[in-house]
Structure formats: structure tokens, C-alpha cells
Amino acid sequence: MSTHQTENLEPSYQSFTVRRAAGNIGAEIEGLRISGDLPQSVIDEIEQVLLTHRVVFFRGQDHLDDRTHQAFGARFGTTEAHPTVPSREGTRLFELDASKGGGRADSWHTDVTFKSHYPKICILRAVTVPAYGGDTVWANTVRAYEKLPPELKSLAEQLWAVHSNDYDYAKDRQELDKARLEHHKKVFISDLYEAEHPVVHVHPVTGERALLLGHFIKSLHNFSTTESARLFELLQNRVTRLDNTVRWQWQQHDVAMWDNRATQHYAVNDYGNQPRVVRRVTVQGGTATSIQGQTSRTRTAPQFSEPGQEDTRVQAGAAAASGRSQEPALA
Numbered sequence: 541m542s543t544h545q546t547e548n549l550e551p552s553y554q555s556f557t558v559r560r561a562a563g564n565i566g567a568e569i570e571g572l573r574i575s576g577d578l579p580q581s582v583i584d585e586i587e588q589v590l591l592t593h594r595v596v597f598f599r600g601q602d603h604l605d606d607r608t609h610q611a612f613g614a615r616f617g618t619t620e621a622h623p624t625v626p627s628r629e630g631t632r633l634f635e636l637d638a639s640k641g642g643g644r645a646d647s648w649h650t651d652v653t654f655k656s657h658y659p660k661i662c663i664l665r666a667v668t669v670p671a672y673g674g675d676t677v678w679a680n681t682v683r684a685y686e687k688l689p690p691e692l693k694s695l696a697e698q699l700w701a702v703h704s705n706d707y708d709y710a711k712d713r714q715e716l717d718k719a720r721l722e723h724h725k726k727v728f729i730s731d732l733y734e735a736e737h738p739v740v741h742v743h744p745v746t747g748e749r750a751l752l753l754g755h756f757i758k759s760l761h762n763f764s765t766t767e768s769a770r771l772f773e774l775l776q777n778r779v780t781r782l783d784n785t786v787r788w789q790w791q792q793h794d795v796a797m798w799d800n801r802a803t804q805h806y807a808v809n810d811y812g813n814q815p816r817v818v819r820r821v822t823v824q825g826g827t828a829t830s831i832q833g834q835t836s837r838t839r840t841a842p843q844f845s846e847p848g849q850e851d852t853r854v855q856a857g858a859a860a861a862s863g864r865s866q867e868p869a870l871a
């Protein structure tokens with residue numbers, strides 16, 4: 541093997557080969573067929589790679605189906621369905637199908653931060669991949685925090701934000717598809733969820749500090765809408781700097797697994813009308829904790845939907861009936 545093929549290998553793993561995918565985030569695990577039956581030592585090593593590199597890729601997992609995909613996810617914790625988007629029948633899988641409304645996640649976000657307890661790990665499986673385009677990009681929110689100048693760190697550490705599934709969907713999109721708008725009005729925001737999170741949180745496993753931002757943020761405490769938007773932009777731009785990201789070109793049967801507490805992601809919408817289907821297993825997480833030790837709070841949630849519990853759709857249509865202004869959102 542030539543030098544350039546070995547320079548990106550990470551030497552310290554027993555169960556598989558780990559190859560860095562970019563300089564500051566992302567690694568590919570080679571030589572492993574993932575499943576729910578892997579020895580605990582292998583699961584532990586996968587988790588270690590995940591904590592180190594934030595997002596992990598597995599090529600060629602053509603043996604996986606919905607059931608075994610979920611079984612693999614369940615090795616990392618309790619899996620959960622999306623709070624508002626119905627799962628595929630008989631599963632807790634969240635499907636993004638580009639041919640349907642809501643199937644294109646082309647905006648920077650951390651998954652489901654409109655809940656006080658938001659997912660810790662997400663595992664996305666490529667079911668149908670377009671011939672070109674449709675890459676996904678992940679950003680490292682730990683490094684984004686670490687690279688802030690001290691003055692900005694101090695400010696960010698004091699900030700709290702309201703995250704909502706009823707956020708400004710249209711803000712940064714150049715093309716707005718009518719079906720997507722309709723899907724989100726009727727499905728994604730069928731129940732309103734709002735949570736308050738610290739802008740800087742302490743990772744519950746590694747103890748690292750990370751920025752907790754993304755498109756679900758509606759406002760910052762004690763700041764006007766305009767001021768919130770300016771402060772958000774200042775910090776969010778640090779997350780999405782290209783040197784802080786990894787871009788994955790999907791192949792059929794790839795799996796991407798990310799630490800949702802240390803990343804944001806963006807699915808590039810550049811594949812036109814080609815089919816693209818991905819399915820996500822979501823592993824339940826907890827609240828975020830600020831550096832002062834305060835935890836995230838639920839601001840709005842449907843009745844009977846307590847933080848940390850399995851969400852049940854008990855008030856479908858209630859939000860629409862309330863006449864709230866609604867725009868679509870993404871997972």
C-alpha cells in the first residue's frame with residue numbers, strides 16, 4: 541500500500557480498520573458488517589470511533605434491512621420514532637423520500653432539537669441513491685466552539701435559545717416546492733414542540749463543550765428577533781466553515797452514523813427529480829447541560845408527551861386548529 545493510502549488510517553482499533561474521511565470530522569470504518577448481533581467489544585469500539593470522529597461511515601452494508609438496521613441501532617440505546625412524522629409501518633424508522641414532501645433535508649440542523657430530550661445518535665441507511673448529487677455534509681460543533689475567540693466563547697456560554705419545529709423554513713431556500721410546504725404544514729408541525737437549550741452544552745460522555753444551534757432555533761433569550769438572527773449567524777457560520785465539515789458521497793447500501801450531540805448536517809439538494817430514499821434509526825438522548833449545570837427545558841409539547849418518553853401523537857391537527865402560523869421543517 542502506498543503512503544497516501546495509509547496516512548489516513550487510525551491505528552488503535554482492534555475490530556476493524558478506521559480511515560479518516562476529512563481533517564476535522566468523519567471516519568470510515570472498513571471491514572465490518574454491522575448488525576444487532578455484534579459482540580459488545582465491537583459496539584464499544586464503534587462508539588469510541590463515533591465519539592472521536594463525530595460521524596462514522598460504513599460502505600456496502602447490503603445485508604441490512606429495516607429490521608436489522610433497527611437492531612443495530614438498539615445496541616446503542618433505546619430507539620425512538622420521530623415525534624410528528626409517522627414511521628414506516630411496523631417500525632420506528634424515519635424515512636426521507638425525495639419524491640415526497642419533507643424528503644429533502646437541505647438546511648443545517650441537529651436532529652429534533654425542538655424537544656428538550658433530543659436524539660444522541662442517528663443512523664442513516666441509503667436505500668436509493670441518485671446517480672449524481674444528494675451528498676450529505678456534517679459539521680463538527682465541538683471544534684466550532686473550540687475555535688471561537690475567548691470573547692465570543694464567553695458570550696455564547698451565557699446564551700439560551702428557543703428551538704421549535706415551527707421555524708422559518710423558507711429563510712434560506714431558493715426554491716420552495718409546494719408539496720414540501722404542504723407536507724410540513726400537515727405533518728411535520730401537526731404538533732408544536734418548543735424547547736429551550738443552552739447555546740453551549742457539555743457533551744454528556746466526553747465532557748467537551750459544543751455549540752448547539754441549527755435551523756430549529758427561533759430566538760435567543762433576552763434578544764430581539766433581529767438581534768437573535770445576527771448572533772445566530774455569527775455563531776452558526778463558525779459551525780459550517782468548510783474546514784469544519786466532511787462531505788459524504790453516498791453509494792447504495794452505505795450507512796452513516798453520527799453523534800447528534802456534536803454535529804450538524806445538511807443534505808445537498810442538487811439531484812433534481814432523481815429518486816433518493818434514506819431511512820434513519822434514531823437513538824434516544826437526554827437534555828443538554830450548560831456549562832453552569834442547567835439543563836434543557838420543554839417549552840411546548842403536546843399533552844401526554846413528557847420529555848424522554850416515547851412520543852405519541854395525541855393531538856394531530858390541534859396545531860392547525862389553533863390557527864398558528866405554520867411553515868414546514870425538517871428532521
Ligand SMILES: [Fe+2]
Nearest residue numbers: 645651805871
Ligand atoms: Fe436531519
